[in-house]
Amino acid sequence: MSVSLPRVQHIIGSGVVAAVGVWVCYTSFTQQPAEAFLFPRLISTVFVVLAIWTFIKACLGWTKVGNGISVPQMRNLAPGLAVALVYIFWLADSLGFYTATTIAFFILLSLYDPAPHNVLRSWLKRIIITACFVAVMYGLFALLLSVYTPREILF
DSSP, X not given: OOOOHHHHHHHHHHHHHHHHHHHHHHHHHHOSSGGGGHHHHHHHHHHHHHHHHHHHHHHHXXXXXXXXXXXXXXHHHHHHHHHHHHIIIIXXXXXXXXXHHHHHHHXXXXXXXXXXXXXXXXXXXXXHHHHHHHHHHHIIIIIXXXXXXXXXXXX
C-alpha cells in the first residue's frame, strides 16, 4: 500500500506537534512552584489531547490532507520556523518572556510584512504593532490571568 506525499507530510507534521505538546505538558506538570503552572497545565493538557488525536487521525488516514506543502511554501516558512525554534529553546529562557517575545515578534513581523524595508514609515508601523502586541500579552498574562512567565535577565 502506497501512502501519498501529502499524507506523509501531515503525519510528520502532526507527529512533531504531538511530540512538542507532550513535552510542554510534561514540563508544566513537573515545574515548581505548582501553583504558578496551573494555567499552563490546563492549556497544555487540552493541547496535547487535541494534538495526539490529530496525529492518530493522520496515521489512520481519516484526515483530508489536500496537496501538502510545496518546496516554495516550505522556503517561505523556514525563516519563521527558525525564529520560533530559537525563541522556544533559547531566547525565552535566557532573555525573559516579554523581552524575547518582543524580539521574536518584531523579527517575524519584519520577515513576513510585505511593506518595503527601505521606508521609515513601515519600520515605525512594525515597532508600533510590536509594542501593542507585547502590551496585550503583558495585560493578558501578568494582569488578567496572573500566570507565571519565564523571568531571567530583563523581565
